[in-house]
Structure formats: C-alpha cells, structure tokens
Amino acid sequence: MNNDLSLHAQFAKVWDNLPGWGQLAAVNHTSISRRFMLTGTVFFIIGGVLAMLIRSQLALPDQQLISPALYAQLFTMHGTVMMFLFAIPILEGAAMYLIPKMIGTRDLVFPRLSALGYYCYLFGGMIIMASLFLGVAPDSGWFMYTPLSSAEFSAGPGSDFWLLGITFVEISAVSAGVELTVSILRTRAPGMSLSKMPIFCWYILAMALMIVFGFPPLILASILLELERAAGMPFFDPSAGGDPILWQHLFWLFGHPEVYIIFLPAAGIVSTIIPVFAGRPLVGYRWIVLAIITMGFVSFGLWVHHMFTVGIPQLAQAFFSLASMLVAIPTAIQIFAWIATLWTGRVRFELPMLWMFGFLFIFVCGGLTGVMLALVPFDWQVHDTHFVVAHFHYVLIGGMLFPLIGGLYYWLPHLSGRMPSMHMGKWAFWLIFIGFNATFLMMHLTGLLGMPRRVVTYEAGLGWDWLNMLSSFGSFIMASGFGMLILDVVLHFRYGQKAPFNPWQADTLEWATGTPPTSYNFLSLPTVSTRHPLWDKPDLQATIRDGAEGLKSIGHGRRELYGTEAVTAQLREVIHLPTHSWLPLISALFLAALCISLLSRAYAIALGVAVLATVSLFRWGWVNGAHKVIAPLTEQEHQRDEPPLHSRTMNGPGLWGMVVTLLSDGSLYLSLLFGWLYLWTVAPGGKVPDVSSISISMMMLSGVFLTIAVFVYRRMVRSLRVGSANNLPSKLICVFSFGGLHLLTLIYVVVTSDLAITDNAHDATLFVMLMFLLFHSSIAVVTSGLQTLRAHKGYISQLLPYEPAVFSPFWLFTLAIFWLSFGSFLILPLVW
Amino acid sequence: MKQVNHHPWHYIGGWVIWAIWFVVVYGGLSIACQINPPNPDEGVFNWINISLACFTLVVIVFLSGCALKSWKLQQEAIPQAKFPLQIATAIYAFATFGTLLVGGAILMVTPCL
Numbered sequence: 001m002n003n004d005l006s007l008h009a010q011f012a013k014v015w016d017n018l019p020g021w022g023q024l025a026a027v028n029h030t031s032i033s034r035r036f037m038l039t040g041t042v043f044f045i046i047g048g049v050l051a052m053l054i055r056s057q058l059a060l061p062d063q064q065l066i067s068p069a070l071y072a073q074l075f076t077m078h079g080t081v082m083m084f085l086f087a088i089p090i091l092e093g094a095a096m097y098l099i100p101k102m103i104g105t106r107d108l109v110f111p112r113l114s115a116l117g118y119y120c121y122l123f124g125g126m127i128i129m130a131s132l133f134l135g136v137a138p139d140s141g142w143f144m145y146t147p148l149s150s151a152e153f154s155a156g157p158g159s160d161f162w163l164l165g166i167t168f169v170e171i172s173a174v175s176a177g178v179e180l181t182v183s184i185l186r187t188r189a190p191g192m193s194l195s196k197m198p199i200f201c202w203y204i205l206a207m208a209l210m211i212v213f214g215f216p217p218l219i220l221a222s223i224l225l226e227l228e229r230a231a232g233m234p235f236f237d238p239s240a241g242g243d244p245i246l247w248q249h250l251f252w253l254f255g256h257p258e259v260y261i262i263f264l265p266a267a268g269i270v271s272t273i274i275p276v277f278a279g280r281p282l283v284g285y286r287w288i289v290l291a292i293i294t295m296g297f298v299s300f301g302l303w304v305h306h307m308f309t310v311g312i313p314q315l316a317q318a319f320f321s322l323a324s325m326l327v328a329i330p331t332a333i334q335i336f337a338w339i340a341t342l343w344t345g346r347v348r349f350e351l352p353m354l355w356m357f358g359f360l361f362i363f364v365c366g367g368l369t370g371v372m373l374a375l376v377p378f379d380w381q382v383h384d385t386h387f388v389v390a391h392f393h394y395v396l397i398g399g400m401l402f403p404l405i406g407g408l409y410y411w412l413p414h415l416s417g418r419m420p421s422m423h424m425g426k427w428a429f430w431l432i433f434i435g436f437n438a439t440f441l442m443m444h445l446t447g448l449l450g451m452p453r454r455v456v457t458y459e460a461g462l463g464w465d466w467l468n469m470l471s472s473f474g475s476f477i478m479a480s481g482f483g484m485l486i487l488d489v490v491l492h493f494r495y496g497q498k499a500p501f502n503p504w505q506a507d508t509l510e511w512a513t514g515t516p517p518t519s520y521n522f523l524s525l526p527t528v529s530t531r532h533p534l535w536d537k538p539d540l541q542a543t544i545r546d547g548a549e550g551l552k553s554i555g556h557g558r559r560e561l562y563g564t565e566a567v568t569a570q571l572r573e574v575i576h577l578p579t580h581s582w583l584p585l586i587s588a589l590f591l592a593a594l595c596i597s598l599l600s601r602a603y604a605i606a607l608g609v610a611v612l613a614t615v616s617l618f619r620w621g622w623v624n625g626a627h628k629v630i631a632p633l634t635e636q637e638h639q640r641d642e643p644p645l646h647s648r649t650m651n652g653p654g655l656w657g658m659v660v661t662l663l664s665d666g667s668l669y670l671s672l673l674f675g676w677l678y679l680w681t682v683a684p685g686g687k688v689p690d691v692s693s694i695s696i697s698m699m700m701l702s703g704v705f706l707t708i709a710v711f712v713y714r715r716m717v718r719s720l721r722v723g724s725a726n727n728l729p730s731k732l733i734c735v736f737s738f739g740g741l742h743l744l745t746l747i748y749v750v751v752t753s754d755l756a757i758t759d760n761a762h763d764a765t766l767f768v769m770l771m772f773l774l775f776h777s778s779i780a781v782v783t784s785g786l787q788t789l790r791a792h793k794g795y796i797s798q799l800l801p802y803e804p805a806v807f808s809p810f811w812l813f814t815l816a817i818f819w820l821s822f823g824s825f826l827i828l829p830l831v832w
Numbered sequence: 833m834k835q836v837n838h839h840p841w842h843y844i845g846g847w848v849i850w851a852i853w854f855v856v857v858y859g860g861l862s863i864a865c866q867i868n869p870p871n872p873d874e875g876v877f878n879w880i881n882i883s884l885a886c887f888t889l890v891v892i893v894f895l896s897g898c899a900l901k902s903w904k905l906q907q908e909a910i911p912q913a914k915f916p917l918q919i920a921t922a923i924y925a926f927a928t929f930g931t932l933l934v935g936g937a938i939l940m941v942t943p944c945l
Contacts (some may be wrong), residue, residue: 194840195915286915290922294911298930301854311866314945315881318937319858561920567840569911607924683864 002211004667006423007523007547010554015106015520018580025580026039029096030520031055034415034562036093039122040086046129047081050074052479055439059472063184064222071156071456072139077132079142080162083258084169085125087400088211090384091265092117094407097205101510104189104528105561109576109653110179111618117172117179119588124168127595135189138162141454144253146227146244148237151229160599163226166597170215170683174664177211180204182656185566189509190550192569198508199282199564202289203268204298207261212660214300216668219673222252225767230601235675237700242761243683246675253671257815260299262396264292266403267334271631273403273410274338276506278345281532284337291330291337296329308379315374321473325372331367335360350504351425353404358433362398369444385455387447390440405432405485412489413503415509417515418496424488431481433615438474442467455752501541507532507737512541522804524549525562528569528710529672558631563646563653574648575653576631587616605678618786625790626800649806650721658806662813665776669817671774673824676765680829688762688829693754694770696826700737703818705742709735710815713784717801717808725798732788735811739781746774759784769821776814783807838913840901841922846927847896853891853931857884857938870887870915880943888935892928899924 026032048705053074056065081534096114102106108114131137138158140149149159184205186196224235225247234240236247256748283287304312304320338360347353369391373379382388388437413419444465451458502511508629509532513521526549528534543549551562551574558578564570590613597606625647626632635643646652679686716731755763787803790796796803861880868880906917909933 118940190836193915286918286922289919290926291918293844293847294921297844297851300851301934313861313943315863315941315943316858316936316939319854319934321852322934322937323930326933329926567916664859690917 004771007552007554008518009357010788011520011523012518014554014557014559014579017519019105022580024184024585025115025582027115027580027584029100029108029111029576030519030521031519032111032114032465033093033095033097035118036089036121038095038822039118039125040090040093041486043081043085043113043125046092047078047086048479048482050078050081051206052475053758054078055472055475056058057456058458059467061458063457065664066456067323068456069139072454073132073358075454076138076141076158076162077128078496080128080138080166082396082749083142083262084166085121086144087262087396088173088258088359089121089169089209089402090803091175091262091400092180093659094209094269094404094411096176097266098411098510099183099201099204099421100187101513101517101521102189102201102508103184103192104509104526104533105183105187105496105521106522106525107559107561107577108179109177109187109561109575110657111369111559111579112581113179114176115388115581116588118177119585120175120270120591121169121172123588123592124165124172124595126512127168127599128165133277135348136161140522141546143255145251145475146225147229149225150236150244157599159229160226163222163229164595164598167219167222167226168591170219170377170663171591172616173211173218176216177208178657178664178687180208181212181660182653184208184564186573186653186656187561188564188569189526189528190563190564190569190571194567194569196528196531196569199271199285199288200268202292203271206292207264207268210257210261210264210296210299210662211662213667214254214261215668215670216254216664217250218254219595220668220671221247221254224250224675226598227764227768229828230598231758232343233767234759234761235679235764236684237761238683240760241683241685241687241770242764243678243686245307245680246678246683248310249678250305250675252306253300253384254304257299259392259395260295263399263763266359267293269337269403269407269410272336272353272360272508273356273406274341276504277348277350277356278341279348279505280341280345281507282337283344285332285531287333288337299328303325305379308376308662311351321374321376323393325371328367328371330446349647351420351422351429352406352504355402355409356428359398359406362402362433362436366396366398370395375422382447384452385447386443386451386453388748390443390447391434393440393443394493397440402555408489410504411440411510412492412631413499414510414513414515414517416493416496417499418492419499419745420445420492420496423490424484428485428488428753432478433481434682435474435476435478435481436792439471439478440474443604446471471552507535509533509540512544514541514545520559520663522549524552526550544633549644553642554813563643566656571643573643573649573652573830575646578630581620581623583620583623584617587613587620590616611686618782620785622786622790625803626682628794632703633794647802648799650734650801652802652806654802654806655809658809662809665813668773669820672769673763676762676825677763678768681762685763690763692826692830693756694766694826695752698749698828699822702742702745702749703822705738705745706815707740709780709784710737710811713740713804713807714788719761720798720804721800723798728796729791732784732791736781736784739777743774744768744780746777750774753786769825773814773818773821776810776817780807782813837905838909838920840916841918841940842898843923845920846898846923846925849891850930852925853888854934857888857935860864860884860887861943864889869944871902872945874942876939876942879942881938885935888931888938892931892935895924895928899928 017023017031057063136157138161140154144162147153184201227233228235234242236242236244271282299321305324308317409420446464449463451464477586498517522544524544524547526544533540559579561575562571563573565572590609591608594606594613631645631647680688713735755767757764758768864880870880902917902920906914909917
C-alpha cells in the first residue's frame with residue numbers, strides 16, 4: 001500500500017498542475033477541458049439572457065421595450081454566442097475531458113495546443129462580448145450576409161468584431177479538431193482496435209475531422225470580408241467583379257456541417273448512455289458506425305439548401321434537396337438502433353434517461369420539419385420565417401442540449417465524485433421540456449402564418465398575438481428550468497451523496513479512473529480486449545490502480561503515454577508529452593493583442609504583436625522533441641522494457657498532427673480556389689484580365705527554387721529513414737538556401753506585380769493567393785533554418801530523425817499549392 | 833484503387849468518391865450553364881444532362897462493383913478484417929444509393945433554369 005501511495009505521489013508530482021497562478025500554465029486535459037466547459041456555460045447563460053430579452057420584446061404586439069438597432073444586435077449576438085461560444089466549445093470541452101479517459105490514456109496528445117485553444121477561445125469570446133457592452137455589437141444576423149455586413153451597410157466596428165473575434169475563436173476549434181483526431185487514432189489503449197473503440201469515440205472522431213474540413217471555409221470567408229471592409233478589396237461587391245452570394249456559399253459550406261458537428265457528439269452521448277441504462281450493448285454498433293461516417297460526408301453536400309431562395313438553377317436545387325433527404329437515413333438508423341437497444345434491454349429510469357427521452361421526442365420532431373424544409377417549394381414558402389427558427393431550435397436544443405444535459409448528469413459523479421439530486425433534476429427536466437415546447441411549437445405556427453424572423457415587433461390582429469405571448473411565457477418557464485438545473489449542479493458539489501465506484505454500472509474505461517479522476521487518469525495503462533472493458537473485467541480498476549498494467553515507470557519525470565497503431569491499436573511507441581508551460585498563454589495574449597489592434601486599425605502595433613506572436617510560437621516549437629528540458633537522449637531509455645520514445649522514431653503523433661493540420665489548410669486553400677473559380681465563372685461581373693499582372697517567368701523561377709528545396713529535403717528525410725544522417729547540417733543549409741531564394745523571388749513577384757486589388761475582385765483574389773503562398777513559404781524556410789540550428793545542437797540526428805519527418809509534409813504541401821496556384825490562377829485564364 | 837481490401841481507406845472510400853462526384857456534377861453543371869446553356873425546349877435530354885448522366889452511371893457502376901467486391905471479401909475474411917470490410921461494404925452500397933438518388937434528378941429536371 002505504501003508502495004502504491006509513493007507511486008501515486010510520484011505520478012502526481014509529474015502530472016499535477018503548478019499551484020496558485022501556475023494554474024494558468026496548466027496543459028493537462030482534465031483541467032483545460034473543465035475550463036472549456038465552465039466558460040461555455042457562462043456564455044450559455046449570456047446567450048440565454050439575450051434570448052429572454054428577445055422573447056420579452058416579442059411577447060406583445062407593437063412593443064417598444066428594445067430599440068430596433070439594439071434588437072438587431074441582440075439576435076445577432078444570441079446566435080453567435082450560442083453557436084460559436086457555447087455549442088462547439090462546450091462539446092469540445094466534453095470530448096477533451098472524456099476521450100483520453102475512454103481510450104485508456106493519460107492525456108491528449110498535444111497538451112500545449114489544448115491550452116492555446118482554450119485561451120484563444122476565452123480571449124476571442126471576451127473580445128466579441130466586449131462589442132455588446134460597448135454598444136457596437138454586430139447586427140447583421142449570425143450568418144453575416146453581405147452586403148448587409150459590408151462596410152456600406154455596417155459602417156461601425158460591429159462586423160469587424162464578429163469577423164476577427166470568430167476567426168480567433170476558430171483557431172481554438174481547429175486545434176481541438178486536430179488534437180482529438182490524432183489522440184483517438186494514435187493513443188488508444190493497446191488492443192483497442194477501431195472495432196473495439198467506444199462508440200462515443202467514433203462520433204468524436206467524425207466531429208473532429210468535420211471541424212478540420214468544415215471550419216476553414218468560414219475562416220477564409222471572414223478573412224476576405226475583413227479585407228474588403230478594412231482594405232477595400234471588393235470580393236463581395238458585384239460592381240467590381242465580386243459577388244455577395246460567394247459569402248453565402250462559403251458560410252454555409254461551414255454552416256451546414258456545423259449543425260452535424262454539434263449533433264454528432266450529442267448523439268455520441270446518447271449512444272453511450274442508452275446502453276448503460278438498458279443494461280445491454282448498443283444494438284447495431286456497425287450500423288451506427290456506418291451512420292456516423294455517412295453523416296460526416298453527406299452533411300457537406302447540403303449547404304445550398306440554406307440558399308434555395310437566392311436563384312440557383314432548379315437542377316442544382318434538386319441535387320441539394322435530395323441530398324438533404326438522404327441525410328435523414330443515417331439519422332433514422334441511429335434512432336432505430338437506440339429504440340431497439342431500449343426495447344431489448346432492462347431499462348433503469350435514472351435521471352440521465354429522462355433527458356434521453358426528451359431528446360428522442362424533440363429531435364424526431366425537428367428532424368421531420370427538416371425533411372419538410374428540404375422540399376424546395378415548401379422552403380420557398382417558409383424561408384426566413386419563424387418556422388425555420390422553430391425547426392432549428394428543435395434540432396439544436398433537442399439534438400444537442402438535451403443529450404448534453406443528460407451527459408452532464410451522467411458524468412457529474414465522475415467530475416465531482418458526488419451524485420446529483422434526482423428530485424431537483426426532475427424538476428429541471430420538466431420545466432425545460434414543457435417550456436421548450438411551449439416556446440418553439442408556437443413558432444411553427446407563427447411562421448406558417450407568415451411571421452418573419454428578426455422583426456423587432458409586429459402589428460396586433462395578424463393572428464400572431466396569443467402565439468407570441470404563449471411562446472414568451474414558455475421561454476420563461478424554460479429559463480426557470482435552467483435556473484433549477486444550475487442550482488442543482490452547484491448544490492451537488494456541496495450536498496450531493498458521495499458517488500460509489502462506477503455508479504451507473506457503465507462499460508467504458510473512463511469509470512476506471514476513479515471519481516474524481518487523478519491528473520494522470522491511469523496509474524498504469526490497460527490493455528483492452530473487448531468493446532466493454534468494465535463489464536467484461538470488473539476488477540480492471542483495481543489492476544490499473546495497483547500498477548499491474550503497462551507504463552507505470554515515472555522515475556524519469558516525463559509525462560508519458562502509449563502510442564498505438566491507428567487501426568489495430570498494436571503498441572508501437574511511448575509518447576512523451578510536454579509538461580506545464582506559459583507559452584500557450586503568452587502566445588494567445590499576443591494573438592489577442594493582434595486581434596484588438598486589427599480591430600482598432602492600429603496596423604503598426606498589429607505588425608509588432610504579430611512578430612511577437614510568431615517568435616512565441618517558434619519558441620514553443622524549439623522546446624520540443626529531444627530538447628534538453630523535454631526528452632534528451634539517455635542511456636537508460638534503452639534499458640527499460642518499453643517501446644522507443646516517439647521522438648526517436650519517424651512516425652510519431654507530430655507527423656499525424658501535421659498531416660491533419662494540412663488537411664485543414666488544404667480545405668482553406670480549396671475554398672480559396674473555389675472562390676476564385678466562382679468569381680471567374682459564375683459572378684455576374686466576373687472576368688479575368690487578358691494579360692497577367694504577375695510576372696509568369698519570375699513565378700516559374702521561384703517555383704524551380706522551391707522544387708529544388710523540397711527535393712533535397714525529401715531526399716534527406718529518405719536517408720534518415722534508412723538510418724543515414726550524412727551531411728545532415730549541410731543538406732539543411734542547402735534546403736534553407738534554395739527555400740530562401742524561392743521566398744525572395746516570390747516577394748519580388750508580389751512587389752513588382754501590377755495588381756489593382758481595390759479595383760477588381762480578380763486581382764484581390766490573386767493577392768490573397770500570393771499571400772497564402774508567402775505565408776507557407778516563410779514558415780517552411782524559417783523552420784528549416786531552425787532545424788539547421790537544431791541539427792548543430794544535436795536535437796536532430798541519426799538517432800533523432802523525428803523532426804524532419806514531421807516537417808516533410810509541410811514542404812510538400814507548400815510545393816503542391818505553389819504549382820496548383822501557378823496552373824489554375826495564372827496559366828488557366830491565359831489558355832482558356 | 834485496384835481492389836478492395838481491409839485498408840482503412842475503405843471506411844470512407846465510398847463517400848469520398850460520392851463527394852467528388854457531387855462536386856463535379858454540381859460544379860460542372862454551373863460552369864456548363866455559363867458556357868453553353870442548352871435550349872430549354874430540348875427538355876431533359878440535352879448535352880449537359882446526358883454528359884452528367886453518363887458520368888453518374890460510371891460512378892454508380894464503380895461504387896456498386898466495390899460494394900460487391902468488399903461483400904465477397906468479408907465472407908472469407910479473418911475475424912480482424914471482417915469489421916472494416918463490413919463497414920466498407922455498407923459504405924460503398926450506401927454511396928451507390930446516394931449517387932443514384934441524387935443523380936436521379938438529372939433525368940427529371942431541365943438544367944440552367
């Protein structure tokens with residue numbers, strides 16, 4: 001026992017956060033995810049208050065509680081806060097909390113990225129909220145359609161707050177997407193093959209990859225609109241070859257998958273909870289995996305169904321209408337699987353199950369109105385009415401919030417070690433359930449009666465009066481339910497009964513960590529041989545706690561976990577993680593300063609803090625791998641009976657993180673390419689000049705230098721792969737030199753180009769493309785320069801080949817986008 | 833892709849092909865309507881719809897072939913390979929259905945209107 005305690009103390013010393021202010025340097029997934037969830041809850045309360053103000057204004061006809069200008073800010077901020085600052089971050093937080101525990105590991109694979117993501121979210125959220133308190137909040141609706149959000153019709157800084165703040169927050173979302181993807185694929189417990197993975201992890205894997213692909217179109221759109229507003233580049237101005245419909249395409253390319261990004265993790269909660277309370281495995285595990293993958297893809301093919309009224313050709317509308325109906329099939333598969341699980345199990349009606357039944361009822365209703373809206377003629381009739389508002393609240397509150405609250409009650413004992421109150425929980429459920437239906441069922445009717453959304457008031461006698469009154473009354477009932485829920489959760493930390501081990505008799509590994517969990521989750525890492533480890537091996541928690549499973553050595557002082565094969569989960573390496581660090585906070589502060597200085601159009605300051613942010617991020621990259629404070633080469637590491645450390649291999653998590661990040665980057669690039677092709681071929685005034693404003697020959701020369709740099713770099717990596725590190729520093733210098741020549745030539749091309757970036761959208765788009773290339777080339781060259789220094793210091797060598805292998809895909813990506821841009825942006829228009 | 837096997841690509845292969853088909857059909861339709869819109873009097877059977885239908889048919893044949901192949905393979909597969917092959921079968925079959933369903937509009941709606 002003393003031995004165990006001493007082992008526990010050693011683990012705690014390595015894994016616990018710093019005390020006091022040092023908490024701000026925490027990178028541990030349990031701490032960071034709790035912060036995500038807590039901050040998300042605060043934003044939910046703010047968004048809820050905004051909703052109550054909206055409903056108060058609409059309770060009676062001809063009411064003047066709120067001015068039209070303020071009302072526009074309120075509904076814009078309500079949607080923005082709920083979608084960007086509550087729904088996505090809180091689900092990410094839940095996933096970040098649960099995933100490592102469910103897959104039997106100690107932390108997420110890029111802990112400093114978790115911390116950076118959190119601070120970007122916090123600061124971005126604060127910047128957006130500041131606009132409300134300053135009275136200059138965005139007021140163009142949460143989807144910021146142009147030209148309403150453009151400088152001409154939104155001259156104040158409201159749109160800028162939205163565009164810059166949301167882009168800042170999206171850094172957080174994409175970083176969480178990358179990190180969850182790699183963690184799930186590469187750090188599952190040995191033996192936990194994809195077919196044995198908890199179903200929740202499948203949902204989160206799909207959600208994470210959808211974030212990776214789905215968010216970049218909006219990031220690009222935000223950048224373009226901000227450039228239009230701040231620098232006069234006319235991407236969305238039809239008089240200069242732009243097109244406001246391009247904004248709608250880019251926004252909904254993100255916006256529709258976003259709905260599924262929110263729904264999938266919530267459905268994952270349902271698929272986790274229902275089998276536990278039915279006391280049997282989930283019916284149709286394979287079918288559900290099929291449904292998850294299908295939803296992940298098909299949801300990207302639906303975006304135009306938000307744009308049925310903008311004049312898109314009928315055949316194209318038919319494609320999207322049918323695809324919208326297609327997505328109902330995987331949804332139905334899941335619903336039938338849940339019903340079958342309940343039907344064939346012995347259901348225990350505990351508190352979380354109430355929310356599951358509420359979810360099933362409300363979500364099915366929302367799904368049915370969704371199928372109605374997929375029908376183009378029906379959509380034309382109710383577009384922009386309260387019917388649409390009712391539909392998406394049924395889908396989002398029913399499909400996301402109810403499961404989330406069910407999940408909260410389910411995992412509350414895990415989080416706090418105490419049980420919630422069944423009595424207060426039931427009250428909260430019924431108040432919210434009744435209040436919700438009273439609020440939003442009525443809106444279907446007001447919508448069908450023709451009440452448009454976003455109107456500040458309405459005349460009496462249109463048949464909307466009593467429905468709106470009832471709707472507002474229902475919203476106050478719902479709000480009192482949320483008050484009850486919050487009270488229950490707060491009180492349970494003090495008065496809740498102590499939770500026993502695995503209080504719901506669940507099957508997944510997170511319940512083997514102890515409640516509340518330790519900072520390292522598992523003292524020893526289990527090997528998994530079934531889909532239901534705690535049902536099939538009830539003593540697993542004891543063997544983990546007693547150190548009878550894997551990787552229990554801690555004397556080295558490193559935070560370590562197992563790295564496994566993506567499909568089979570065979571053990572392949574030991575991953576060492578960075579410990580607490582101030583760099584994420586410092587980097588996020590610089591990025592926040594950049595955001596604020598751009599908002600206030602203080603471009604000199606913006607440039608200065610951008611440099612500081614860059615230095616901070618490169619410093620972060622420097623303290624990595626075999627750096628002396630992370631994992632320097634030692635003799636002892638070969639003497640223990642464990643696989644090699646990942647930084648001694650060529651296929652560690654960094655490589656996976658790089659590839660997944662580049663997928664996101666590629667999505668942004670393809671969105672840019674789409675935008676350019678769209679402006680060229682579809683925009684009413686779109687045209688390309690007869691003569692290129694960019695020197696084709698100098699671009700080619702730049703490309704030749706780049707190609708040589710990439711060729712040398714990849715040959716160097718190939719040599720390292722076969723164990724040869726001959727002339728490593730000279731090869732890196734060669735790469736750096738040719739990369740530098742490429743970069744200088746590219747800068748020359750930009751400086752000498754004759755682009756009229758404020759006169760026409762075509763030239764403005766070319767300019768953005770060139771900036772995109774410059775950004776990537778600069779990172780590639782600077783990083784290779786730093787790698788040269790690292791090779792001199794011995795951080796890269798024959799025994800430490802990791803870092804060049806990680807960075808190799810980045811060079812390849814830079815090369816690919818260069819030649820693709822050259823071919824499509826410069827050559828294609830000339831030969832067309 | 834020469835053949836179906838239990839490589840993880842096949843977890844998503846069917847839908848990736850569907851997505852590419854979808855982008856080509858939607859993008860192709862938009863560009864074709866800008867370049868040379870057919871006379872509406874021609875109805876459904878014009879150069880755009882016939883081209884899109886032929887392409888759709890090729891994709892359907894390919895996807896259904898993959899579904900059939902993975903179905904046969906999973907029947908003889910070792911236990912560890914069964915799961916990915918079963919998922920692949922379902923994904924290819926579902927993607928075939930999705931292509932058929934969405935592509936069906938090509939035979940019913942006149943383009944560029």
